[in-house]
Structures are given as structure tokens and as C-alpha cells.
Amino acid sequence: MPESPHSPALSDQLLAAARAIRAVLGGQSLSEALESSPAALRPAAQALSFHAMRRLGHARAVRERLVPRRPPERLVEALILLGLSLLEASLRQAEGADQPPGTPIYTAHTLVHQLVEAAAADRRTRPAKNLINAVLRRYGRERAALNAALADTPEAVWNHPGWWIDTVRTAWPDDWQTILTAADQAPPMALRANVRRIDRDTLQTRLNAAGLDARPAGADGLILGTPRPVRNIPGYTEGWWSVQDLSAQQAARLLPLQDGMRVLDACAAPGGKTAHLLERHTLRLTALDSDAQRLGRVGENLQRLGLESPDVCLRCADAARPGDWWDGQPYEAILADVPCTASGVVRRHPDIRWLRRADDLARTAESQAGIVDALWPLLAPGGHLLYATCSIFPQEGEWQIAAFLDRHPEARRMPAPGHILPGNPDDGDGFYFALLRKPA
Numbered sequence: 001m002p003e004s005p006h007s008p009a010l011s012d013q014l015l016a017a018a019r020a021i022r023a024v025l026g027g028q029s030l031s032e033a034l035e036s037s038p039a040a041l042r043p044a045a046q047a048l049s050f051h052a053m054r055r056l057g058h059a060r061a062v063r064e065r066l067v068p069r070r071p072p073e074r075l076v077e078a079l080i081l082l083g084l085s086l087l088e089a090s091l092r093q094a095e096g097a098d099q100p101p102g103t104p105i106y107t108a109h110t111l112v113h114q115l116v117e118a119a120a121a122d123r124r125t126r127p128a129k130n131l132i133n134a135v136l137r138r139y140g141r142e143r144a145a146l147n148a149a150l151a152d153t154p155e156a157v158w159n160h161p162g163w164w165i166d167t168v169r170t171a172w173p174d175d176w177q178t179i180l181t182a183a184d185q186a187p188p189m190a191l192r193a194n195v196r197r198i199d200r201d202t203l204q205t206r207l208n209a210a211g212l213d214a215r216p217a218g219a220d221g222l223i224l225g226t227p228r229p230v231r232n233i234p235g236y237t238e239g240w241w242s243v244q245d246l247s248a249q250q251a252a253r254l255l256p257l258q259d260g261m262r263v264l265d266a267c268a269a270p271g272g273k274t275a276h277l278l279e280r281h282t283l284r285l286t287a288l289d290s291d292a293q294r295l296g297r298v299g300e301n302l303q304r305l306g307l308e309s310p311d312v313c314l315r316c317a318d319a320a321r322p323g324d325w326w327d328g329q330p331y332e333a334i335l336a337d338v339p340c341t342a343s344g345v346v347r348r349h350p351d352i353r354w355l356r357r358a359d360d361l362a363r364t365a366e367s368q369a370g371i372v373d374a375l376w377p378l379l380a381p382g383g384h385l386l387y388a389t390c391s392i393f394p395q396e397g398e399w400q401i402a403a404f405l406d407r408h409p410e411a412r413r414m415p416a417p418g419h420i421l422p423g424n425p426d427d428g429d430g431f432y433f434a435l436l437r438k439p440a
């Protein structure tokens, strides 16, 4: 963690992280929970809680052995889980096992001391400060035996829920370990040049001149050596670039488009792909989303990037019910970036795996089928529909499209990447693309 004379005390950082972890244990998303952290503590709370999410399976299994009855106060449990995840990384590092870049490392003594201080600072955890101290010290003493006993517990080894591990192993028998390992690495920060304002090479030159390590990646993107807050990167307000993962950047090039086409972006918010389509072509485009608040962000993004136009219309509606909003004019191209489990973006949202339930997958796949079936009749003869999800589960990708082709034998499958599985730290997120053409 970067320390400066003005850094908040480590115990305050730990307590802020534990509060965010507590919220996730209660079912809230980590990004929402972190928004409640005081601004000065947020970067540290994020780094610490992301680390805990990536080690939660192991920490929880250890906690279950050392404190078999779950502490009734969730904040106590959160502090224990955070402490165990940090202690494990620090002790492994001390043994010479390299930890992934960015792992927060402290000496065991500092950690235990600061976690007890953190517990003392909140009335909900104060009565448990001796328990927290005892659990962490015992883990330090008995760690080798405890870890050996957990070597056959998949959740502890792979830090994902059992159903998730089984789903990945069944779908990708040769790659499941690489996929699960990659899910615990910090992802690269990728930018997409807004070619209406600046080309990618000029953007790279300007960022390099400002001291940023930016290098080309993908067709339109740059990867930053070190992630930074967006406002600390030159050109944000000028709309030179957007933050967008490299896999997501493929969508706009996969959909065959020409200037003047009538296009539907059916699940558009917050507008990353909408903007990319409009940067590359002048279109008559409808950006649809069922979430009014998220749709507002599409408008903000188009404004920042200089892409607003009378030919671009934002519409809050349900893509699965075109009877409510479609004017009867066919679209020459449709992007269906459907809602999904987000299993492909766990590197960026390490809490997702703990928030999803096994039956979410069947529910999400059913809703995706409803959306794509409803959109298909809106496509003009000769038009293309690009189906996209940020999921690595075939239920939301390959199997979904195979079932669609059974229901719509007239649809033609065109070349597209299919499943993208992240393996290396510089890879894009897990994604799935299928391109379908309606015969003329």
C-alpha cells in the first residue's frame, strides 16, 4: 500500500475494507459498498477488499476450522477473513513464494496488531478483539497443518464457489485451472482511442509524453502499465479515449456496418460499445436499455466523447418486448450485448463469484434467449445480429447460440471469435461473440 505522511492509519484502512467485505457477505456488490467508504480511505479499502475476495474461499475454510460457529456479527467475520487472507499472502511471501503484483504485504506482527486496533475502533467488533487476535495468531502457528488439511477442498484451493468450479471444469476440461487462476490476477487497464478526436498512435505519444507507460493492444486500444484514476490520465474531459476492456473492444469491428445504417444497440448501458460503434461510423442508432439510471450514463458518455446527434436516440425499454417500443422499421444491424452472470469479468469484480448463486445461470440464460428471440424478427433481410456476453459459461455462449440456431434454422452463422478465455495477465476479459446473418 503506498504510504505517505498523509496516509490514513493502516487500522483505518483495514476497518474500511472489512466494512466493504461485510456488505458483500450480506449480498451487496463490492463497488456499491466501496462508494460508502470515505474518499481518503477508498483506494486502500478497494485494494484490501479485492485481495480478500480473491482469497475468500481459503480464508473462509480456515475460519470454519478455527471458529466453527460463525461469529453472529458479520463485521467480526469480515475482519477475520480479511486478516487471514492478508496473513496468508504475507507468510507465503516471507517463505519466498512470489505473490501477484499489487498484493498488499505487511509483516505478520504489523498485521495482527493493526487488525486488533481496527477491531477496537468499532463498537460492533470491540468485544471480539481478543477472538480476532487469537484466531490470527493460531493461524500463524498452525498454518502448515491447516493448509495441508484443506488441500482437497476445492473452494479453498481455487477461491471460487464449488458450483462455479464445477461449471468451469465441465465446460473447459483442459483449461479450467488456467481460467480459475487467471480470475485472481489483477486485469490490465485498457483504453480505446476515440478516433473522431485522436488516432491511437497520437494518443499513445501524448500519454507517453505525460509519463504514462501506454502501449498498443488490440486494433484500437492501449494498455497502461499501471492503472490510474481516469481523471489522472490526459484527455479524459477532452473525450480522447474511453476505458474499455480489449475483448469488449472487438464488438464494434465484428458487426458489419456502413455509414447511414439503421442500427439497434439493444442492451446499451453504460454505452461503451454504443460509443465505439459511433466513433467508427455515422449511424442512425437506437441505444436501448431497461435500466433508466444506467441509460443516463450512455448519454453522459456520448456527450463527453462528442458523439451526440439527432440520429442517435436513447430509449428506456425492455428488449424482450419490442411490442412496447419498436416502430416497425427493421434494423440493418443489431448488437445484443445481453445481461449475463459476468463470469468473464471476475478479475475486475472479484466479488461476483461470491454473490452469484448456482441457479442464476439457468435464469440468466433463459432471459438471454428471450431477448435474442424477440430481437431476431426486428432484423432486416441481409442484416447482422452480433450476440455478445462477458461470460465464460457456455450456457450463456455457445450452447445459447446452438439452441437459437435450432429454433431459427434460417439464421446463418458468420465468422466470430466464439468464447474468449483469459489466461495471461495482459489478455482481455472472458467474452463470447457470435455473429448471425438473416438471409436476404
Ligand SMILES: C[S@@+](CC[C@H](N)C(=O)[O-])C[C@H]1O[C@@H](n2cnc3c(N)ncnc32)[C@H](O)[C@@H]1O
Pocket: 248, 266, 267, 268, 269, 270, 271, 272, 273, 274, 288, 289, 290, 291, 294, 317, 318, 319, 320, 337, 338, 339, 340, 371, 390
Ligand atoms: C452487459 S451490459 C451492457 C454493456 C454495454 N453494451 C456496454 O458496452 O457498455 C447489459 C445491459 O443490459 C441491460 N438489460 C438487462 N435486461 C434488459 C432488457 N430486458 N432489455 C434491455 N436492456 C436490458 C442492463 O441494464 C445492462 O445495462
